[in-house]
Amino acid sequence: MSLQVKALSKSYGNNIVLNQVSFVVQPGEIVCLRGKSGEGKTTLLRCLNRLEKPDSGQILIDEIDIMVENKGLSIAEKIGLVFQNYNLFPHKNVMENLLLAPRLLKQGENEMKKRAVELLKQLGIEDKADQYPFQLSGGQKQRVAIARACMLSPQVLCFDEPTSALDRESIEGICRIMLDLSKQGMMILIVTHDEEFAERIAMRSLVLEKGRMTEGDAKGDDTKFNLFVK
Ligand SMILES: Nc1ncnc2c1ncn2[C@@H]1O[C@H](COP(=O)(O)OP(=O)(O)O)[C@@H](O)[C@H]1O
Ligand SMILES: [Mg+2]
8 A cells, every 4th residue: 555646747827836746655654745935835735635636647545546536435535634724614613623524425423423532532632522723722723633634544644834833842742643643554744844843753755846856865764763662
């Protein structure tokens, strides 16, 4: 099982944002995606999450193209996104935020409620189920966004600038969560400007520049895990 992106291209008018971008992510890998502002990092995440339609190219999970219609939602829902500003629904409480997508997809209500409770517990915010987003700190909102993205058991989880609004302690927390998820075999793709964070968390990095994707400095090795698994 892997995520394979093949020759993905996306333009807005004359602005070629993604130009035949290709890369592979393996199960359990944490990959940081870097690049200057405006280079197309968010656009790439939006394409992976089908919020934006690429002009050409393929996005494959387990060799199956997630963009091909009528392959069924089970494949299309295999990639989740934690938005930069979390995008929680302000008028819905935490539990309702988590249950929204499963309800739209007509998933079993009881089973999904159980899953929501489990995820909140795993993320250390089980006591927040009835709270509204405005009652939560930035770090807590992010955890809710992660729980929501995990509801449909994605194999790939994307984060857009996850540390931009967090204090040091919350960054520590998010590192642990990402490592936990990766140990469960999830593929994690993180867009970040935060050098220190990338240095700590990334097993590998990719760089987007002028529409092209290249491998960053080869510094990936498993010793990173040892920093966290104390
Ligand atoms: N919906 C859109 N319509 C037109 N241009 C867009 C749209 N979204 C992004 N862009 C353009 O695509 C380029 C990449 O944007 P973005 O993916 O947000 O970059 P990054 O996340 O790397 O800062 C920018 O030039 C931006 O202006
Ligand atoms: Mg962006």
